[in-house]
Amino acid sequence: KAGVTQTPRYLIKTRGQQVTLSCSPISGHRSVSWYQQTPGQGLQFLFEYFSETQRNKGNFPGRFSGRQFSNSRSEMNVSTLELGDSALYLCASSSTGTGNTEAFFGQGTRLTVV
Amino acid sequence: QKEVEQNSGPLSVPEGAIASLNCTYSDRGSQSFFWYRQYSGKSPELIMSIYSNGDKEDGRFTAQLNKASQYVSLLIRDSQPSDSATYLCAGVSGGSYIPTFGRGTSLIVHP
Numbered sequence: 001k002a003g004v005t006q007t008p009r010y011l012i013k014t015r016g017q018q019v020t021l022s023c024s025p026i027s028g029h030r031s032v033s034w035y036q037q038t039p040g041q042g043l044q045f046l047f048e049y050f051s052e053t054q055r056n057k058g059n060f061p062g063r064f065s066g067r068q069f070s071n072s073r074s075e076m077n078v079s080t081l082e083l084g085d086s087a088l089y090l091c092a093s094s095s096t097g098t099g100n101t102e103a104f105f106g107q108g109t110r111l112t113v114v
Numbered sequence: 115q116k117e118v119e120q121n122s123g124p125l126s127v128p129e130g131a132i133a134s135l136n137c138t139y140s141d142r143g144s145q146s147f148f149w150y151r152q153y154s155g156k157s158p159e160l161i162m163s164i165y166s167n168g169d170k171e172d173g174r175f176t177a178q179l180n181k182a183s184q185y186v187s188l189l190i191r192d193s194q195p196s197d198s199a200t201y202l203c204a205g206v207s208g209g210s211y212i213p214t215f216g217r218g219t220s221l222i223v224h225p
Binding site for chain 2: 031033042043045048050055056088090102103104105106107108
């Protein structure tokens with residue numbers, strides 16, 4: 001069974017640009033969550049999608065947005081990139097997204113903003 | 115505000131010893147807990163989940179949960195250098211779908 005797949009693995013962007021990251025969850029999983037990980041802040045929750053609907057949202061500015069498709073694949077978009085957006089972006093999938101359901105992470109996308 | 119606290123470490127143990135990693139949480143409504151291992155430059159890997167008070171064992175790993183004390187721990191028996199990583203504790207409140215992660219404890223197992 002394939003794991004969670006994130007693309008691309010690495011990205012270098014310039015300030016002011018926008019970027020789109022992709023996440024394909026484990027087959028059969030309907031919940032996809034996105035996290036930002038930086039050395040200073042740890043794992044910060046961005047948002048969670050379940051059956052194409054955003055069900056939960058963290059405390060990030062509106063520049064961060066996402067969506068989920070009918071096949072459960074999810075994309076995350078960051079507009080008007082800032083230097084502080086440099087981070088490891090992780091997505092996690094779970095079957096139902098309920099609290100007692102285990103979540104599995106993808107390999108992550110390392111974004112560098114210059 | 116829901117918080118999960120971990121000592122950042124590093125926790126240094128000799129090969130073959132028991133490594134004890136601890137985590138406390140502020141939300142009494144938390145019902146589910148997870149331990150993830152993260153190697154440097156890699157993504158977190160789920161190693162244990164625990165939902166009820168007591169111990170849960172899986173190979174060399176034992177997770178312990180004490181809801182009265184709001185305390186979760188992970189014991190690694192016969193520690194190996196390959197166990198050297200950051201261990202993240204996460205808790206989920208009842209009615210929530212999203213785990214709150216601690217900042218992680220760095221474990222170093224030296225030969």
